Amino acid sequence: MKIYVDADGCPVVREAVKIAKEYDIGVIVVKNYAHEFIDPYATTVSVDISRDSADFYIVNRVKKGDIVVTQDYGLAAMCLSKEAIPINQNGLVYNEDNMDILLNFRHLHQELRRQKKYYNKAKKREKEANKKFEDSLRSLIGELLNRA
Numbered sequence: 001m002k003i004y005v006d007a008d009g010c011p012v013v014r015e016a017v018k019i020a021k022e023y024d025i026g027v028i029v030v031k032n033y034a035h036e037f038i039d040p041y042a043t044t045v046s047v048d049i050s051r052d053s054a055d056f057y058i059v060n061r062v063k064k065g066d067i068v069v070t071q072d073y074g075l076a077a078m079c080l081s082k083e084a085i086p087i088n089q090n091g092l093v094y095n096e097d098n099m100d101i102l103l104n105f106r107h108l109h110q111e112l113r114r115q116k117k118y119y120n121k122a123k124k125r126e127k128e129a130n131k132k133f134e135d136s137l138r139s140l141i142g143e144l145l146n147r148a
Contacts, residue, residue, distance in 0.1 A: 020041070031044065068085070070087075
């Protein structure tokens with residue numbers, strides 16, 4: 001088992017690395033070269049700044065049972081097809097049951113933005129969200145280790 005982190009715009013990179021270290025699990029942080037990240041425990045991979053470079057790097061290497069930290073529904077869907085387990089920055093574990101509705105919402109919001117009818121002002125992230133992510137990731141790892 002490895003943990004891949006889609007680090008471009010991810011607010012929980014350090015938390016994911018910290019938890020990977022606790023469980024002695026390899027962690028690969030994939031970022032474009034415009035982002036800075038250094039941690040001696042993590043393997044850091046810099047990819048091209050073009051759209052979806054980090055996503056394609058991850059999906060081409062992820063294996064069954066790996067964990068992928070991402071907020072990208074498209075990457076999460078591709079990881080599910082490879083039997084990896086995607087989780088978002090808020091601790092939501094993506095699965096076959098919730099993926100269709102999430103992809104439909106993404107499509108709907110894209111259409112509304114194109115029509116200039118939808119504007120989403122992101123709220124400031126609260127510390128409780130990081131705690132929820134950490135709890136969910138630990139729970140997921142525990143579940144996977146118990147299965148093995």
